[in-house]
Amino acid sequence: SKNVHECLKRLNESVVNLDLIQQLLCHIDDELCEGAVLVFLPGLRDIQDLLSALSADRRFADASRWRLLPLHSSLSPAEQQAVFETMPPGVRKVVIATNIAETSITIDDVVYVVDAARVKENRYDADRGLATLEEVFVSRAAARQRRGRAGRVRPGVAFHLVTRLAHDGEFDVYPQPEILRTSLEDLVLQFLVLDLGDPKKFLRGAVSPPTAQAVDRALELLAQIDALE
Secondary structure, three states: OHHHHHHHHHOOOOOOOHHHHHHHHHHHHHHOOOOEEEEEOOOHHHHHHHHHHHHOOOOOOOOOOEEEEEEOOOOOHHHHHHHHOOOOOOOEEEEEEOOHHHHOOOOOOEEEEEEOOEEEEEEEEOOOOEEEEEEEEOOHHHHHHHHOOOOOOOOOEEEEOOOHHHHHHHOOOOOOOHHHOOOOHHHHHHHHHOOOOOHHHHHHOOOOOOOHHHHHHHHHHHHHOOOOO
16 A cells, blocks of 8 residues: 555664564554564664563553563573463563574474564674674574574464565675674684694685685784784
8 A cells, every 4th residue: 555655665674663563562462363472683772672662561561461571692591591481371471582592592382473684793894903793684594594483383473574675685695604704813813823724725715714804904913912923
């Protein structure tokens, strides 16, 4: 419809829309069957913001009908264990997680997945020697992995909060290898300590080899701190 076209024109897919996620949770509760919901968000701040928004809503603040649980690497093992608890009848569990729930953890009773399609990744600029933590689109492979978290015990539904155009045109097919998006000082130093030969030559044979400039930068930094003879 015309209204849908107008909404999509204004949609900023590089921003996580917490209001949309809240409305989608209401839709799931009103229109779909029982089952736990797994929400993928890029970082801890987003998880806290969504939890605050939901807790301030009278509907989601009802502990007799909702159980809102965060899931991220900063939680203790005991706190993470809470996401695996089976809820009594009439109580819907909503797990709000980072990509830790993408592959590391399987929550069997999840029937619905809400994917914000964003992730925080370490990136390294070899030209400036600058490491940053950036929020980017997930890869198509990661989106597929997230989709697979739904319906482990019965048919499920996944909602990806991006357009098909963005998914097909802007997402990488696979995640960028970590060797290409992090500084190489630790790796190069390990090569030298283990006496594996010239790190430049060795790394050129990697499946996804880093640039010669990135290796040179690592050697320069190691020399500056007197880590090399």
